[in-house]
Amino acid sequence: SQQGEEDPQALSIQEGENATMNCSYKTSINNLQWYRQNSGRGLVHLILIRSNEREKHSGRLRVTLDTSKKSSSLLITASRAADTASYFCATDAGAGSYQLTFGKGTKLSVIP
Amino acid sequence: NAGVTQTPKFRVLKTGQSMTLLCAQDMNHEYMYWYRQDPGMGLRLIHYSVGEGTTAKGEVPDGYNVSRLKKQNFLLGLESAAPSQTSVYFCASSSGDRVYQPQHFGDGTRLSIL
Numbered sequence: 034s035q036q037g038e039e040d041p042q043a044l045s046i047q048e049g050e051n052a053t054m055n056c057s058y059k060t061s062i063n064n065l066q067w068y069r070q071n072s073g074r075g076l077v078h079l080i081l082i083r084s085n086e087r088e089k090h091s092g093r094l095r096v097t098l099d100t101s102k103k104s105s106s107l108l109i110t111a112s113r114a115a116d117t118a119s120y121f122c123a124t125d126a127g128a129g130s131y132q133l134t135f136g137k138g139t140k141l142s143v144i145p
Numbered sequence: 146n147a148g149v150t151q152t153p154k155f156r157v158l159k160t161g162q163s164m165t166l167l168c169a170q171d172m173n174h175e176y177m178y179w180y181r182q183d184p185g186m187g188l189r190l191i192h193y194s195v196g197e198g199t200t201a202k203g204e205v206p207d208g209y210n211v212s213r214l215k216k217q218n219f220l221l222g223l224e225s226a227a228p229s230q231t232s233v234y235f236c237a238s239s240s241g242d243r244v245y246q247p248q249h250f251g252d253g254t255r256l257s258i259l
Binding site (some may be wrong): 063077081132134137 | 176189190237245248250251
């Protein structure tokens, strides 16, 4: 069963614009992670935010987490053509879990 | 710096054939995972391992078997391939405390079952 669900499914923007993707989940979590997948490649970890954190930054990435709404957002600022990829959120199943559950992803296209 | 290496990268099988997908990691990670990725479905966990000699079922384990005889290797077997197993298979590994560490992925094996 899918825990995280990304929104929108697809997003197309011009280079230099900001891109925002959202993730909603259903049950309590310990942390939420975001991954990027370039076409034909494996997933690459971007950022992890713990359940007691509200915001986290990494370079041009900003992630927020609202546990009361069971949602997270990923903001990519000043996008580049190289940011074109699919982005996935992943959540754990709570305390003691070994497993991550991935959403279906947001496909981002950045037009030069 | 290989990270996670999957072998083979592509394979075409006929229904009923068997094969083994190999995953090797050189990061001394304890945890290893096998996922399948289908269009519109995201990644789904097939099996995982929390250490050498251990395996456990994930969300979609039916039709697959796994083994972790060595810490660095995690094998995924299809005993009798079915067209429904046509997919892209990803292996991942992680270290540390359960899901608090990021997973490192290989580049996938693209498997077609005719």
